[in-house]
Amino acid sequence: MKPFEPADRVKTLPPYLFAQIDKKKAQLKAQGADIIDLGVGDPDQPTPSHIIESLQKAAADPRYHRYPSYSGMGAFNESVARFYKRRFNVNLNPRNEVITLIGSKEGIAHLPLAVINPGDIALVPTPAYPVYSVAVSFCGGTSYFMPLVEQNGYLPDFSAIPKDIAQKAKLMFLNYPNNPTSAVASPDFFKQVVRFANENNIIVCHDAAYTETYFDGYLPPSFLETPGAREVGIEFHSLSKTYNMTGWRIGFAVGNADVIAGLGKVKSNIDSGAFDAVQVAGITALDSDQDCVEEMRALYARRREVLVEGLKSAGLEPMSPKATFYVWTKVPKGYGSADFAELLLTKCAIVVTPGNGFGQPGEGYFRMTLCLGEERLAEAVERIKALKL
Numbered sequence: 001m002k003p004f005e006p007a008d009r010v011k012t013l014p015p016y017l018f019a020q021i022d023k024k025k026a027q028l029k030a031q032g033a034d035i036i037d038l039g040v041g042d043p044d045q046p047t048p049s050h051i052i053e054s055l056q057k058a059a060a061d062p063r064y065h066r067y068p069s070y071s072g073m074g075a076f077n078e079s080v081a082r083f084y085k086r087r088f089n090v091n092l093n094p095r096n097e098v099i100t101l102i103g104s105k106e107g108i109a110h111l112p113l114a115v116i117n118p119g120d121i122a123l124v125p126t127p128a129y130p131v132y133s134v135a136v137s138f139c140g141g142t143s144y145f146m147p148l149v150e151q152n153g154y155l156p157d158f159s160a161i162p163k164d165i166a167q168k169a170k171l172m173f174l175n176y177p178n179n180p181t182s183a184v185a186s187p188d189f190f191k192q193v194v195r196f197a198n199e200n201n202i203i204v205c206h207d208a209a210y211t212e213t214y215f216d217g218y219l220p221p222s223f224l225e226t227p228g229a230r231e232v233g234i235e236f237h238s239l240s241k242t243y244n245m246t247g248w249r250i251g252f253a254v255g256n257a258d259v260i261a262g263l264g265k266v267k268s269n270i271d272s273g274a275f276d277a278v279q280v281a282g283i284t285a286l287d288s289d290q291d292c293v294e295e296m297r298a299l300y301a302r303r304r305e306v307l308v309e310g311l312k313s314a315g316l317e318p319m320s321p322k323a324t325f326y327v328w329t330k331v332p333k334g335y336g337s338a339d340f341a342e343l344l345l346t347k348c349a350i351v352v353t354p355g356n357g358f359g360q361p362g363e364g365y366f367r368m369t370l371c372l373g374e375e376r377l378a379e380a381v382e383r384i385k386a387l388k389l
Protein backbone atom coordinates (compact mmCIF):
# COMPACT_ATOMS: atom_id res chain seq x y z
CA MET A 1 0.00 0.00 0.00
CA LYS A 2 1.38 3.39 -1.01
CA PRO A 3 1.19 6.29 1.44
CA PHE A 4 -2.25 7.91 1.49
CA GLU A 5 -2.65 10.52 -1.22
CA PRO A 6 -5.45 12.99 -0.48
CA ALA A 7 -7.78 14.14 -3.28
CA ASP A 8 -6.79 17.27 -5.20
CA ARG A 9 -9.62 19.24 -3.60
CA VAL A 10 -8.03 18.62 -0.22
CA LYS A 11 -4.43 19.03 -1.36
CA THR A 12 -5.17 22.41 -2.91
CA LEU A 13 -6.96 23.82 0.15
CA PRO A 14 -5.36 27.10 1.25
CA PRO A 15 -3.09 26.73 4.29
CA TYR A 16 -5.06 26.92 7.52
CA LEU A 17 -5.24 30.57 8.52
CA PHE A 18 -4.61 30.06 12.20
CA ALA A 19 -1.96 27.32 11.98
CA GLN A 20 1.07 29.62 12.37
CA ILE A 21 -0.60 31.66 15.10
CA ASP A 22 -1.72 28.54 16.96
CA LYS A 23 1.84 27.22 16.98
CA LYS A 24 3.26 30.43 18.46
CA LYS A 25 0.37 30.65 20.88
CA ALA A 26 1.12 27.15 22.15
CA GLN A 27 4.83 28.03 22.58
CA LEU A 28 4.02 31.20 24.54
CA LYS A 29 1.50 29.35 26.68
CA ALA A 30 4.11 26.70 27.50
CA GLN A 31 6.37 29.54 28.71
CA GLY A 32 3.58 30.64 31.04
CA ALA A 33 2.45 33.74 29.10
CA ASP A 34 -0.94 35.24 30.01
CA ILE A 35 -2.49 35.14 26.56
CA ILE A 36 -5.43 37.36 25.59
CA ASP A 37 -7.14 35.64 22.68
CA LEU A 38 -9.10 38.08 20.54
CA GLY A 39 -8.87 35.78 17.53
CA VAL A 40 -11.86 33.49 17.70
CA GLY A 41 -15.40 34.66 16.92
CA ASP A 42 -17.12 32.50 19.51
CA PRO A 43 -19.29 34.00 22.29
CA ASP A 44 -17.74 33.53 25.77
CA GLN A 45 -21.10 33.75 27.56
CA PRO A 46 -23.19 30.65 28.32
CA THR A 47 -26.39 29.82 26.46
CA PRO A 48 -29.32 31.43 28.36
CA SER A 49 -30.69 29.06 31.01
CA HIS A 50 -34.27 28.84 29.67
CA ILE A 51 -32.86 27.42 26.42
CA ILE A 52 -30.67 24.90 28.28
CA GLU A 53 -33.66 23.79 30.39
CA SER A 54 -35.71 23.33 27.24
CA LEU A 55 -33.04 21.05 25.78
CA GLN A 56 -32.71 19.09 29.04
CA LYS A 57 -36.42 18.33 29.01
CA ALA A 58 -36.57 17.55 25.29
CA ALA A 59 -33.48 15.33 25.46
CA ALA A 60 -35.28 13.05 27.94
CA ASP A 61 -38.31 12.66 25.65
CA PRO A 62 -38.16 9.47 23.53
CA ARG A 63 -40.24 11.17 20.81
CA TYR A 64 -37.12 13.15 19.93
CA HIS A 65 -34.66 10.25 19.84
CA ARG A 66 -35.37 9.03 16.32
CA TYR A 67 -34.20 10.43 12.96
CA PRO A 68 -35.34 14.02 12.51
CA SER A 69 -37.39 15.07 9.46
CA TYR A 70 -35.11 15.99 6.53
CA SER A 71 -36.45 19.49 6.04
CA GLY A 72 -36.53 20.21 9.76
CA MET A 73 -39.14 19.85 12.48
CA GLY A 74 -42.37 21.49 11.29
CA ALA A 75 -42.70 23.40 14.56
CA PHE A 76 -39.13 24.75 14.29
CA ASN A 77 -39.71 25.97 10.75
CA GLU A 78 -42.93 27.68 11.90
CA SER A 79 -41.00 29.32 14.70
CA VAL A 80 -38.46 30.62 12.15
CA ALA A 81 -41.32 32.04 10.05
CA ARG A 82 -42.70 33.83 13.13
CA PHE A 83 -39.23 35.26 13.85
CA TYR A 84 -38.94 36.61 10.26
CA LYS A 85 -42.41 38.14 10.46
CA ARG A 86 -41.76 39.75 13.84
CA ARG A 87 -38.23 40.96 13.21
CA PHE A 88 -38.22 41.77 9.47
CA ASN A 89 -41.90 41.84 8.52
CA VAL A 90 -41.14 39.09 5.98
CA ASN A 91 -43.79 36.41 5.40
CA LEU A 92 -42.40 32.91 4.85
CA ASN A 93 -44.16 29.65 4.12
CA PRO A 94 -42.68 27.33 6.76
CA ARG A 95 -43.39 24.30 4.54
CA ASN A 96 -41.25 25.23 1.54
CA GLU A 97 -39.43 28.48 2.26
CA VAL A 98 -37.60 27.38 5.41
CA ILE A 99 -35.08 24.61 5.98
CA THR A 100 -33.38 23.67 9.24
CA LEU A 101 -29.58 23.39 9.18
CA ILE A 102 -26.97 21.84 11.45
CA GLY A 103 -25.53 25.31 11.93
CA SER A 104 -25.59 27.75 9.02
CA LYS A 105 -22.02 26.77 8.05
CA GLU A 106 -23.38 23.36 7.10
CA GLY A 107 -25.93 24.89 4.73
CA ILE A 108 -23.45 27.38 3.26
CA ALA A 109 -20.99 24.56 2.55
CA HIS A 110 -23.64 22.31 0.98
CA LEU A 111 -25.53 24.89 -1.06
CA PRO A 112 -23.07 25.02 -4.01
CA LEU A 113 -23.67 21.27 -4.52
CA ALA A 114 -27.22 22.22 -5.50
CA VAL A 115 -26.23 25.09 -7.78
CA ILE A 116 -22.70 24.76 -9.19
CA ASN A 117 -21.59 22.44 -11.99
CA PRO A 118 -17.87 21.87 -12.62
CA GLY A 119 -16.53 24.93 -14.44
CA ASP A 120 -19.24 27.28 -13.17
CA ILE A 121 -18.43 30.65 -11.63
CA ALA A 122 -19.50 31.99 -8.25
CA LEU A 123 -19.07 35.60 -7.13
CA VAL A 124 -17.46 35.61 -3.71
CA PRO A 125 -16.51 38.58 -1.53
CA THR A 126 -12.97 38.97 -0.21
CA PRO A 127 -11.98 39.37 2.61
CA ALA A 128 -14.64 36.93 3.82
CA TYR A 129 -15.63 33.89 5.79
CA PRO A 130 -13.50 31.22 4.06
CA VAL A 131 -16.33 28.67 3.68
CA TYR A 132 -17.85 30.37 0.60
CA SER A 133 -14.92 29.91 -1.79
CA VAL A 134 -13.89 26.50 -0.44
CA ALA A 135 -17.44 25.16 -0.89
CA VAL A 136 -17.48 26.44 -4.49
CA SER A 137 -14.14 24.80 -5.27
CA PHE A 138 -15.31 21.48 -3.72
CA CYS A 139 -17.97 21.42 -6.49
CA GLY A 140 -15.42 22.09 -9.23
CA GLY A 141 -16.55 25.70 -9.50
CA THR A 142 -14.38 28.81 -9.66
CA SER A 143 -14.70 31.81 -7.39
CA TYR A 144 -14.53 35.25 -8.97
CA PHE A 145 -13.52 37.42 -6.03
CA MET A 146 -15.25 40.73 -5.38
CA PRO A 147 -12.88 42.89 -3.30
CA LEU A 148 -14.42 44.63 -0.29
CA VAL A 149 -12.48 47.82 0.35
CA GLU A 150 -12.82 50.74 2.71
CA GLN A 151 -13.53 53.34 -0.03
CA ASN A 152 -16.67 51.41 -1.02
CA GLY A 153 -17.83 50.84 2.54
CA TYR A 154 -16.78 47.20 2.16
CA LEU A 155 -19.57 46.61 -0.37
CA PRO A 156 -18.80 44.93 -3.71
CA ASP A 157 -18.69 47.16 -6.78
CA PHE A 158 -20.83 45.34 -9.35
CA SER A 159 -19.80 47.71 -12.12
CA ALA A 160 -16.22 46.43 -11.73
CA ILE A 161 -17.25 42.85 -12.59
CA PRO A 162 -16.60 42.10 -16.29
CA LYS A 163 -19.85 41.53 -18.23
CA ASP A 164 -18.89 38.04 -19.38
CA ILE A 165 -18.08 36.98 -15.81
CA ALA A 166 -21.36 38.41 -14.51
CA GLN A 167 -23.31 36.61 -17.21
CA LYS A 168 -21.55 33.33 -16.61
CA ALA A 169 -21.85 33.49 -12.81
CA LYS A 170 -24.48 31.25 -11.25
CA LEU A 171 -24.18 32.15 -7.61
CA MET A 172 -23.18 35.07 -5.40
CA PHE A 173 -22.36 35.08 -1.70
CA LEU A 174 -22.84 38.17 0.46
CA ASN A 175 -22.62 38.70 4.22
CA TYR A 176 -23.97 41.76 6.09
CA PRO A 177 -23.45 42.68 8.86
CA ASN A 178 -20.04 41.55 7.70
CA ASN A 179 -17.42 39.28 9.15
CA PRO A 180 -14.54 40.29 9.30
CA THR A 181 -15.02 44.03 8.57
CA SER A 182 -18.22 44.67 10.61
CA ALA A 183 -19.56 46.69 7.65
CA VAL A 184 -23.33 46.90 7.17
CA ALA A 185 -25.47 47.07 4.02
CA SER A 186 -28.37 49.42 3.36
CA PRO A 187 -31.75 48.47 1.82
CA ASP A 188 -30.60 50.43 -1.26
CA PHE A 189 -27.55 48.22 -1.67
CA PHE A 190 -29.78 45.13 -1.46
CA LYS A 191 -31.97 46.63 -4.22
CA GLN A 192 -28.85 46.87 -6.39
CA VAL A 193 -28.13 43.23 -5.61
CA VAL A 194 -31.61 42.14 -6.75
CA ARG A 195 -31.26 44.14 -9.97
CA PHE A 196 -27.81 42.71 -10.72
CA ALA A 197 -28.99 39.16 -9.93
CA ASN A 198 -32.01 39.51 -12.25
CA GLU A 199 -29.94 40.95 -15.09
CA ASN A 200 -27.46 38.10 -14.91
CA ASN A 201 -29.54 35.17 -13.62
CA ILE A 202 -27.54 34.80 -10.44
CA ILE A 203 -28.73 33.09 -7.27
CA VAL A 204 -27.93 35.21 -4.23
CA CYS A 205 -26.97 33.63 -0.92
CA HIS A 206 -26.97 36.17 1.85
CA ASP A 207 -25.31 35.12 5.10
CA ALA A 208 -27.17 36.94 7.87
CA ALA A 209 -25.46 35.41 10.92
CA TYR A 210 -25.06 38.80 12.65
CA THR A 211 -28.37 40.63 12.14
CA GLU A 212 -29.16 40.46 15.88
CA THR A 213 -25.75 41.67 17.13
CA TYR A 214 -26.29 45.40 16.60
CA PHE A 215 -25.68 48.66 18.48
CA ASP A 216 -26.82 52.26 18.85
CA GLY A 217 -30.36 51.50 17.68
CA TYR A 218 -29.14 50.48 14.21
CA LEU A 219 -31.37 47.64 12.95
CA PRO A 220 -29.70 45.48 10.26
CA PRO A 221 -32.11 44.57 7.44
CA SER A 222 -32.75 41.10 6.06
CA PHE A 223 -31.99 40.68 2.36
CA LEU A 224 -35.49 39.20 2.06
CA GLU A 225 -37.04 42.56 2.94
CA THR A 226 -35.93 43.74 -0.50
CA PRO A 227 -38.64 43.64 -3.19
CA GLY A 228 -37.86 40.73 -5.52
CA ALA A 229 -35.29 39.13 -3.20
CA ARG A 230 -37.30 35.93 -2.80
CA GLU A 231 -37.27 35.45 -6.56
CA VAL A 232 -33.46 35.51 -6.71
CA GLY A 233 -32.13 34.16 -3.48
CA ILE A 234 -32.00 32.75 -0.03
CA GLU A 235 -30.70 33.89 3.33
CA PHE A 236 -28.73 31.90 5.89
CA HIS A 237 -29.32 32.51 9.55
CA SER A 238 -28.13 30.99 12.76
CA LEU A 239 -28.91 30.76 16.45
CA SER A 240 -25.16 30.54 17.16
CA LYS A 241 -24.27 34.19 17.69
CA THR A 242 -27.70 35.46 18.78
CA TYR A 243 -28.18 33.00 21.66
CA ASN A 244 -24.57 31.94 22.41
CA MET A 245 -25.31 28.55 20.87
CA THR A 246 -22.27 27.97 18.63
CA GLY A 247 -21.70 24.49 20.04
CA TRP A 248 -25.30 23.36 19.57
CA ARG A 249 -25.23 23.38 15.75
CA ILE A 250 -28.56 24.86 14.78
CA GLY A 251 -29.32 27.32 11.99
CA PHE A 252 -31.62 27.69 9.01
CA ALA A 253 -32.00 28.98 5.47
CA VAL A 254 -35.05 30.84 4.17
CA GLY A 255 -36.26 32.27 0.88
CA ASN A 256 -36.63 30.99 -2.68
CA ALA A 257 -38.55 27.70 -2.52
CA ASP A 258 -36.74 26.08 -5.48
CA VAL A 259 -33.30 26.84 -4.06
CA ILE A 260 -34.38 25.65 -0.60
CA ALA A 261 -35.68 22.43 -2.22
CA GLY A 262 -32.35 21.94 -4.02
CA LEU A 263 -30.44 22.36 -0.78
CA GLY A 264 -32.85 19.95 0.90
CA LYS A 265 -32.24 17.33 -1.76
CA VAL A 266 -28.47 17.59 -1.27
CA LYS A 267 -28.81 17.41 2.50
CA SER A 268 -31.12 14.40 2.45
CA ASN A 269 -28.29 12.50 0.76
CA ILE A 270 -25.63 13.67 3.23
CA ASP A 271 -26.99 14.25 6.73
CA SER A 272 -30.15 13.38 8.58
CA GLY A 273 -30.95 16.73 10.12
CA ALA A 274 -30.43 18.43 13.46
CA PHE A 275 -31.28 16.56 16.70
CA ASP A 276 -35.00 17.19 17.34
CA ALA A 277 -34.33 18.09 20.98
CA VAL A 278 -31.98 20.85 19.82
CA GLN A 279 -34.71 22.08 17.46
CA VAL A 280 -37.15 22.15 20.40
CA ALA A 281 -34.65 24.27 22.34
CA GLY A 282 -34.28 26.44 19.24
CA ILE A 283 -38.04 27.04 19.25
CA THR A 284 -37.74 28.12 22.89
CA ALA A 285 -34.94 30.51 21.92
CA LEU A 286 -36.84 32.09 19.01
CA ASP A 287 -40.29 32.25 20.66
CA SER A 288 -39.40 33.38 24.20
CA ASP A 289 -39.05 37.03 25.11
CA GLN A 290 -35.79 38.38 23.73
CA ASP A 291 -34.41 39.99 26.92
CA CYS A 292 -31.35 37.73 26.78
CA VAL A 293 -30.53 39.09 23.30
CA GLU A 294 -30.93 42.67 24.52
CA GLU A 295 -28.55 41.89 27.41
CA MET A 296 -26.05 40.35 24.98
CA ARG A 297 -26.12 43.52 22.86
CA ALA A 298 -25.61 45.70 25.95
CA LEU A 299 -22.66 43.53 27.01
CA TYR A 300 -20.97 43.76 23.61
CA ALA A 301 -21.69 47.50 23.45
CA ARG A 302 -19.80 48.07 26.73
CA ARG A 303 -16.92 45.93 25.49
CA ARG A 304 -16.90 47.79 22.18
CA GLU A 305 -16.52 51.07 24.07
CA VAL A 306 -13.55 49.76 26.06
CA LEU A 307 -11.75 48.31 23.05
CA VAL A 308 -12.49 50.97 20.44
CA GLU A 309 -11.76 53.94 22.73
CA GLY A 310 -8.72 52.12 24.11
CA LEU A 311 -7.28 51.39 20.67
CA LYS A 312 -7.79 55.03 19.69
CA SER A 313 -5.90 56.19 22.77
CA ALA A 314 -3.13 53.78 21.76
CA GLY A 315 -2.84 55.62 18.44
CA LEU A 316 -4.76 53.13 16.25
CA GLU A 317 -7.78 53.76 14.02
CA PRO A 318 -10.39 51.09 14.74
CA MET A 319 -13.72 51.08 12.93
CA SER A 320 -16.43 51.19 15.60
CA PRO A 321 -18.85 48.40 14.63
CA LYS A 322 -22.57 49.18 14.17
CA ALA A 323 -23.12 45.43 14.26
CA THR A 324 -21.20 42.13 14.78
CA PHE A 325 -18.72 41.51 17.59
CA TYR A 326 -15.67 42.33 15.45
CA VAL A 327 -13.41 45.36 15.55
CA TRP A 328 -11.59 45.92 12.24
CA THR A 329 -8.53 48.13 12.48
CA LYS A 330 -5.80 49.42 10.19
CA VAL A 331 -2.32 48.27 11.13
CA PRO A 332 0.10 51.11 11.99
CA LYS A 333 2.27 52.55 9.21
CA GLY A 334 5.25 50.42 8.31
CA TYR A 335 3.60 47.11 9.21
CA GLY A 336 1.81 44.43 7.21
CA SER A 337 -1.09 42.44 8.66
CA ALA A 338 1.05 39.41 9.42
CA ASP A 339 3.94 41.43 10.98
CA PHE A 340 1.63 43.35 13.23
CA ALA A 341 -0.30 40.27 14.35
CA GLU A 342 3.04 38.66 15.14
CA LEU A 343 4.21 41.73 17.06
CA LEU A 344 1.03 41.72 19.16
CA LEU A 345 1.48 38.04 19.86
CA THR A 346 5.17 38.06 20.77
CA LYS A 347 5.36 41.46 22.57
CA CYS A 348 1.87 41.62 24.12
CA ALA A 349 0.66 37.98 24.18
CA ILE A 350 -2.45 39.17 22.32
CA VAL A 351 -3.96 37.01 19.59
CA VAL A 352 -5.64 38.85 16.69
CA THR A 353 -6.48 37.69 13.17
CA PRO A 354 -4.46 39.29 10.35
CA GLY A 355 -6.85 40.79 7.80
CA ASN A 356 -5.18 39.16 4.81
CA GLY A 357 -6.04 35.76 6.31
CA PHE A 358 -9.58 36.43 5.04
CA GLY A 359 -8.36 37.38 1.58
CA GLN A 360 -5.72 39.67 0.07
CA PRO A 361 -7.76 42.94 0.16
CA GLY A 362 -7.79 42.49 3.96
CA GLU A 363 -4.03 43.20 3.93
CA GLY A 364 -3.25 46.23 6.05
CA TYR A 365 -5.92 45.44 8.67
CA PHE A 366 -6.46 43.12 11.63
CA ARG A 367 -9.57 41.79 13.34
CA MET A 368 -10.26 41.59 17.07
CA THR A 369 -13.34 40.05 18.66
CA LEU A 370 -15.42 41.29 21.58
CA CYS A 371 -15.70 37.77 22.99
CA LEU A 372 -13.78 38.52 26.20
CA GLY A 373 -14.73 40.55 29.30
CA GLU A 374 -14.12 44.28 29.72
CA GLU A 375 -11.20 43.75 32.10
CA ARG A 376 -9.33 41.58 29.64
CA LEU A 377 -10.00 44.05 26.83
CA ALA A 378 -8.73 46.89 29.03
CA GLU A 379 -5.63 44.81 29.83
CA ALA A 380 -5.09 44.23 26.09
CA VAL A 381 -5.32 48.00 25.52
CA GLU A 382 -2.73 48.66 28.25
CA ARG A 383 -0.32 46.21 26.67
CA ILE A 384 -0.77 47.80 23.24
CA LYS A 385 -0.28 51.30 24.68
CA ALA A 386 3.02 50.12 26.16
CA LEU A 387 4.24 49.48 22.60
CA LYS A 388 4.14 53.27 22.03
CA LEU A 389 3.04 52.90 18.40
Ligand SMILES: *Cc1c(COP(=O)(O)O)cnc(C)c1O
Binds near residue numbers: 106238246
Ligand atom coordinates in the same frame (compact mmCIF):
# COMPACT_ATOMS: atom_id res chain seq x y z
C1 LIG B 1 -20.27 32.33 12.76
C2 LIG B 1 -20.56 32.50 11.31
C3 LIG B 1 -21.41 31.61 10.61
C4 LIG B 1 -21.99 30.35 11.06
O1 LIG B 1 -22.21 29.91 12.19
P1 LIG B 1 -22.94 28.55 12.49
O2 LIG B 1 -22.50 28.29 13.89
O3 LIG B 1 -22.46 27.49 11.55
O4 LIG B 1 -24.39 28.79 12.34
C5 LIG B 1 -21.70 31.88 9.30
N1 LIG B 1 -21.20 32.94 8.68
C6 LIG B 1 -20.40 33.80 9.30
C7 LIG B 1 -19.90 34.97 8.54
C8 LIG B 1 -20.03 33.60 10.62
O5 LIG B 1 -19.18 34.46 11.20
